[in-house]
Amino acid sequence: xxxxxxxxxxxxxxxxxxxxxxxxxxxxxxxxxxxxxxxxxxxxxxxxxxxxxxxxxxxxxxxxxxxxxxxxxxxxxxxxxxxxxxxxxxxxxxxxxxxxxxxxxxxxxxxxxxxxxxxxxxxxxxxxxxxxxxxxxxxxxxxxxxxxxxxxxxxxxxxxxxxxxxxxxxxxxxxxxxxxxxxxxxxxxxxxxxxxxxxxxxxxxxxxxxxxxxxxxxxxxxxxxxxxxxxxxxxxxxxxxxxxxxxxxxxxxxxxxxxxxxxxxxxxxxxxxxxxxxxxxxxxxxxxxxxxxxxxxxxxxxxxxxxxxxxxxxxxxxxxxxxxxxxxxxxxxxxxxxxxxxxxxxxxxxxxxxxxxxxxxxxxxxxxxxxxxxxxxxxxxxxxxxxxxxxxxxxxxxxxxxxxxxxxxxxxxxxxxxxxxxxxxxxxxxxxxxxxxxxxxxxxxxxxxxxxxxxxxxxxxxxxxxxxxxxxxxxxxxxxxxxxxxxxxxxxxxxxxxxxxxxxxxxxxxxxxxxxxxxxxxxxxxxxxxxxxxxxxxxxxxxxxxxxxxxxxxxxxxxxxxxxxxxxxxxxxxxxxxxxxxxxxxxxxxxxxxxxxxxxxxxxxxxxxxxxxxxxxxxxxxxxxxxxxxxxxxxxxxxxxxxxxxxxxxxxxxxxxxxxxxxxxxxxxxxxxxxxxxxxxxxxxxxxxxxxxxxxxxxxxxxxxxxxxxxxxxxxxxxxxxxxxxxxxxxxxxxxxxx
DNA sequence: AAAAAAC
Numbered sequence: 134x135x136x137x138x139x140x141x142x143x144x145x146x147x148x149x150x151x152x153x154x155x156x157x158x159x160x161x162x163x164x165x166x167x168x169x170x171x172x173x174x175x176x177x178x179x180x181x182x183x184x185x186x187x188x189x190x191x192x193x194x195x196x197x198x199x200x201x202x203x204x205x206x207x208x209x210x211x212x213x214x215x216x217x218x219x220x221x222x223x224x225x226x227x228x229x230x231x232x233x234x235x236x237x238x239x240x241x242x243x244x245x246x247x248x249x250x251x252x253x254x255x256x257x258x259x260x261x262x263x264x265x266x267x268x269x270x271x272x273x274x275x276x277x278x279x280x281x282x283x284x285x286x287x288x289x290x291x292x293x294x295x296x297x298x299x300x301x302x303x304x305x306x307x308x309x310x311x312x313x314x315x316x317x318x319x320x321x322x323x324x325x326x327x328x329x330x331x332x333x334x335x336x337x338x339x340x341x342x343x344x345x346x347x348x349x350x351x352x353x354x355x356x357x358x359x360x361x362x363x364x365x366x367x368x369x370x371x372x373x374x375x376x377x378x379x380x381x382x383x384x385x386x387x388x389x390x391x392x393x394x395x396x397x398x399x400x401x402x403x404x405x406x407x408x409x410x411x412x413x414x415x416x417x418x419x420x421x422x423x424x425x426x427x428x429x430x431x432x433x434x435x436x437x438x439x440x441x442x443x444x445x446x447x448x449x450x451x452x453x454x455x456x457x458x459x460x461x462x463x464x465x466x467x468x469x470x471x472x473x474x475x476x477x478x479x480x481x482x483x484x485x486x487x488x489x490x491x492x493x494x495x496x497x498x499x500x501x502x503x504x505x506x507x508x509x510x511x512x513x514x515x516x517x518x519x520x521x522x523x524x525x526x527x528x529x530x531x532x533x534x535x536x537x538x539x540x541x542x543x544x545x546x547x548x549x550x551x552x553x554x555x556x557x558x559x560x561x562x563x564x565x566x567x568x569x570x571x572x573x574x575x576x577x578x579x580x581x582x583x584x585x586x587x588x589x590x591x592x593x594x595x596x597x598x599x600x601x602x603x604x605x606x607x608x609x610x611x612x613x614x615x616x617x618x619x620x621x622x623x624x625x626x627x628x629x630x631x632x633x634x635x636x637x638x639x640x641x642x643x644x645x646x647x648x649x650x651x652x653x654x655x656x657x658x659x660x661x662x663x664x665x666x667x668x669x670x671x672x673x674x675x676x677x678x679x680x681x682x683x684x685x686x687x688x689x690x691x692x693x694x695x696x697x698x699x700x701x702x703x704x705x706x707x708x709x710x711x712x713x714x715x716x717x718x719x720x721x722x723x724x725x726x727x728x729x730x731x732x733x734x735x736x737x738x739x740x741x742x743x744x745x746x747x748x749x750x751x752x753x754x755x756x757x758x759x760x761x762x763x764x765x766x767x768x769x770x771x772x773x774x775x776x777x778x779x780x781x782x783x784x785x786x787x788x789x790x791x792x793x794x795x796x797x798x799x800x801x802x803x804x805x806x807x808x809x810x811x812x813x814x815x816x817x818x819x820x821x822x823x824x825x826x827x828x829x830x831x832x833x834x835x836x837x838x839x840x841x842x843x844x845x846x847x848x849x850x851x852x853x854x855x856x857x858x859x860x861x862x863x864x865x866x867x868x869x870x871x872x
Numbered sequence: 873a874a875a876a877a878a879c
Contacts, residue, residue: 620876623878741874
């Protein structure tokens with residue numbers, strides 16, 4: 134805090150000036166003592182009042198305040214012992230509370246109080262007889278933590294649950310007067326705590342680190358780009374990034390701005406003089422794989438056919454490398470329907486009259502499921518639960534919104550409980566189950582289902598995902614957790630730090646398992662699975678489960694039971710599909726017309742930037758809208774999604790981060806502002822509506838040129854859809870909106 | 873192109 138001295142000096146001066154006795158001018162730093170005679174006033178105000186943290190201390194505390202670096206209230210010395218505290222100096226001049234003369238001996242007290250701090254009186258009992266001395270006061274053990282993060286706190290603090298069955302049973306919080314209001318005295322009295330400005334004055338993450346703040350050291354601590362250590366020292370980060378040092382310096386380089394998109398808008402090669410000198414591109418991990426060095430490569434225009442002919446590409450005819458040149462990148466051709474897995478089909482009729490109890494779940498779990506709104510099993514649940522309970526590896530395919538989470542969560546918990554669960558609730562026990570999800574939002578959502586079921590039998594869960602400080606996750610692990618729900622990155626990170634041990638994980642679930650086998654996810658997932666107990670049980674679930682998971686199945690599963698639900702195809706679905714053929718320039722206005730309605734609308738965009746832009750445009754047009762994509766920090770991601778869930782906005786514009794698994798009640802319209810790349814994405818995006826048998830509409834906006842590609846995609850998805858040409862203002866658009 | 877890590 135560079136300014137720490139200045140305000141202190143200013144404040145000292147003001148404190149000697151009676152004209153400041155009313156609290157000083159607006160914006161003046163708040164202090165504990167404003168004027169002579171004021172309770173807590175210190176005459177020796179010359180020194181800087183507040184001992185600000187220096188950078189090291191701050192780093193040591195790293196934004197976390199909790200039981201490790203600060204004792205819980207219960208562990209703190211009683212108030213009577215306060216003088217034993219290492220005080221800031223002034224402290225020792227005062228008698229301990231218990232020794233102190235009764236307050237009524239201080240005639241000046243009331244007077245000043247009334248003058249300077251009128252509100253002081255109101256919340257506070259008279260100091261005299263009705264209040265026990267501090268020394269007698271019961272220890273604060275009933276007040277668990279000082280933490281701001283209260284609401285979500287519990288999820289990471291399993292230890293609590295043992296003595297406190299549920300929040301519902303908890304003594305009402307009203308016995309804890311709200312923290313600030315009733316404790317004014319603290320401010321003036323206590324040199325150390327008292328001087329502390331409201332928590333906001335602490336360098337919160339956002340202050341120091343404006344945009345990526347959460348996860349990143351301040352830029353200034355980093356060497357300039359020129360001096361920067363080669364990027365290769367950051368192996369994991371490398372994937373998508375060329376090694377900077379091996380490229381010509383930015384100054385010499387032709388400006389990249391003329392190359393907006395990698396393939397499409399590229400100027401002719403000859404315009405870029407530096408390429409010849411440039412090191413071969415093989416140093417660039419992400420691009421190089423399927424690409425020869427530039428020099429060896431024929432010009433784009435003349436040789437497309439030759440490159441398309443894969444028969445003459447030497448030994449590279451395997452499809453290990455994505456076949457990009459034979460068709461446009463990300464195009465339909467990449468999007469193949471893999472062979473379906475042979476599955477045992479369960480029909481809805483098979484399930485009639487079956488209860489969760491019949492399937493083998495225990496009473497507590499069955500009751501908790503009923504509370505969660507699942508009184509009896511859905512078909513996919515009835516299909517998979519018995520096999521999971523039997524200890525088999527299971528592959529489960531159930532369409533979007535069909536209840537897959539409970540299908541794996543409930544039997545998983547039952548099994549954990551059977552195997553010495555609740556009785557052996559020792560600290561620092563290792564987690565025994567792991568649920569992996571592709572996105573943080575999905576991990577959170579799964580936890581919202583899993584946690585209450587687990588609690589009902591005395592097991593604990595924690596979320597392990599990135600974008601948030603790891604402290605709470607780590608301390609939850611230290612207290613002991615049975616089930617981990619998280620995303621791959623942070624899980625691996627904590628494992629590398631030695632704070633997470635997966636060796637006792639006997640049940641692993643991959644939600645959205647086919648997606649977890651996609652390029653970029655597969656390897657981390659494999660590494661994580663290899664850390665789990667050998668021969669442990671593995672459950673793979675997805676609405677679009679196919680042979681894409683074969684590599685995982687081969688390495689990690691033994692003789693899996695494959696389940697799906699018969700008759701669950703898109704034809705029988707409750708979702709209506711429409712394609713609008715539009716002019717590109719009309720896109721925003723047509724979307725504006727579509728969202729002019731009551732229900733909740735989820736809009737998918739291909740890029741983060743467009744999601745952001747579209748949300749802004751809608752806001753400008755008077756529609757309450759927000760966005761969800763990976764450029765937002767996790768707090769905003771969570772908040773923005775919550776805004777749709779709670780109905781504070783009716784429109785959410787999202788990238789495919791929201792395509793899979795996310796459940797928001799009553800989304801009745803999904804708009805695809807950009808068509809998806811593959812049919813699975815279409816199915817998952819569409820599946821955000823029409824959940825649990827409700828109806829919904831999916832409208833996809835495409836330019837006319839894309840019609841053919843869209844038809845192919847819908848074929849693969851086995852979806853029937855109408856195609857309609859639309860221009861802004863068409864009544865047909867409003868009709869769609871109100872379907 | 874998007875997603876997934878960073879005390």
